[in-house]
Amino acid sequence: MVTDHGGGVWSIRVPIPDNPLGHTLVYLLDTDRGPVLIDTGWDDPDSWDTLVNGLAGCGTSVGEVYGVLLTHHHPDHHGLSGRVREASGAWLAMHAADAEVVRRTRQAPPELWLDYLIGKLAAAGAPDEHIAPLRGARAAGRGRVLPGGRPALPDREIVPGELADVPGRRLRAVWTPGHTPGHVCLHLEEGRRLFSGDHLLPGITPHIGLYEDPGTITDPLGDYLDSLERIARLDPAEVLPAHQHAFAGAPHRVRELLAHHAARLADLRALIAARPLTPWQLAQAMRWNRPWTELPYRSRNIAVAEAEAHLRRLVTAGLAEPVPGSHPVRYAVA
Numbered sequence: 001m002v003t004d005h006g007g008g009v010w011s012i013r014v015p016i017p018d019n020p021l022g023h024t025l026v027y028l029l030d031t032d033r034g035p036v037l038i039d040t041g042w043d044d045p046d047s048w049d050t051l052v053n054g055l056a057g058c059g060t061s062v063g064e065v066y067g068v069l070l071t072h073h074h075p076d077h078h079g080l081s082g083r084v085r086e087a088s089g090a091w092l093a094m095h096a097a098d099a100e101v102v103r104r105t106r107q108a109p110p111e112l113w114l115d116y117l118i119g120k121l122a123a124a125g126a127p128d129e130h131i132a133p134l135r136g137a138r139a140a141g142r143g144r145v146l147p148g149g150r151p152a153l154p155d156r157e158i159v160p161g162e163l164a165d166v167p168g169r170r171l172r173a174v175w176t177p178g179h180t181p182g183h184v185c186l187h188l189e190e191g192r193r194l195f196s197g198d199h200l201l202p203g204i205t206p207h208i209g210l211y212e213d214p215g216t217i218t219d220p221l222g223d224y225l226d227s228l229e230r231i232a233r234l235d236p237a238e239v240l241p242a243h244q245h246a247f248a249g250a251p252h253r254v255r256e257l258l259a260h261h262a263a264r265l266a267d268l269r270a271l272i273a274a275r276p277l278t279p280w281q282l283a284q285a286m287r288w289n290r291p292w293t294e295l296p297y298r299s300r301n302i303a304v305a306e307a308e309a310h311l312r313r314l315v316t317a318g319l320a321e322p323v324p325g326s327h328p329v330r331y332a333v334a
């Protein structure tokens with residue numbers, strides 16, 4: 001459950017209930033003012049107990065925690081932050097772009113999220129039978145229950161390029177947008193060790209969807225690929241990711257991921273070269289970890305977002321374009 005990584009760094013395997021990822025690695029960094037956590041884990045009683053016991057296993061306690069640095073806003077990273085703050089008085093820090101997502105999530109009524117999702121799926125060309133359950137939930141007044149309830153508002157901002165408030169340590173924030181708009185990696189300059197969050201994992205390609213910010217046109221996959229190159233240039237001696245296990249050789253892993261996305265973009269372009277497709281049709285035609293017809297409902301929504309993120313990249317690169325007048329919009333090669 002607890003791993004001592006040396007140099008005053010430990011990790012605690014905090015379980016994520018009912019999730020194939022299994023657990024989040026919450027890191028503890030020893031500082032002159034007490035332990036600082038990097039991420040906190042999923043908001044669930046078992047996960048909380050694991051975190052509390054893990055801190056005891058590191059020779060400290062949750063009440064001693066001085067601060068919490070969040071790599072990004074996802075509930076498997078930020079879920080327990082509110083409870084840690086209550087128990088310790090610790091500050092919570094997050095990049096401004098993800099703090100904005102948290103603020104929006106807290107303010108938005110559940111119907112707004114459903115309306116947004118229904119609108120997005122319809123625009124992507126999803127068939128009525130796929131959207132019907134969402135319309136039903138909307139009509140019945142049921143909102144999406146957000147995992148982890150209301151996410152905690154951070155008290156501090158993680159500013160890219162600046163050192164974090166970890167007395168006695170040099171921990172610098174590196175902005176790595178892509179998986180989320182405000183994802184950060186944290187570089188422990190003594191020992192050149194990188195806390196990589198979900199940005200760089202040894203055996204998983206993180207999900208790159210759209211940023212789910214109504215009304216903005218962004219290129220998350222383009223951001224992600226740029227962020228990967230930034231980490232390859234940094235060339236840390238060791239990567240401490242938020243899932244799976246620590247590893248060395250960041251530039252090699254970055255090259256693998258760049259090649260993976262380049263191949264996927266080429267496949268996609270070949271598909272729309274054969275005939276113009278809506279994002280939904282494209283998602284159906286792309287290769288996933290199982291056949292499209294066997295993908296669970298939510299996974300299809302994620303798959304469409306992923307297809308759209310790739311389309312957005314092709315459009316931004318001038319390699320694809322929407323077919324004028326098509327509704328829902330279809331994409332062709334430019």
Ligand SMILES: [Zn+2]
Nearest residue numbers: 072074179198
């Ligand atoms: Zn994540």
Ligand SMILES: [Zn+2]
Nearest residue numbers: 074076198242
């Ligand atoms: Zn994660």
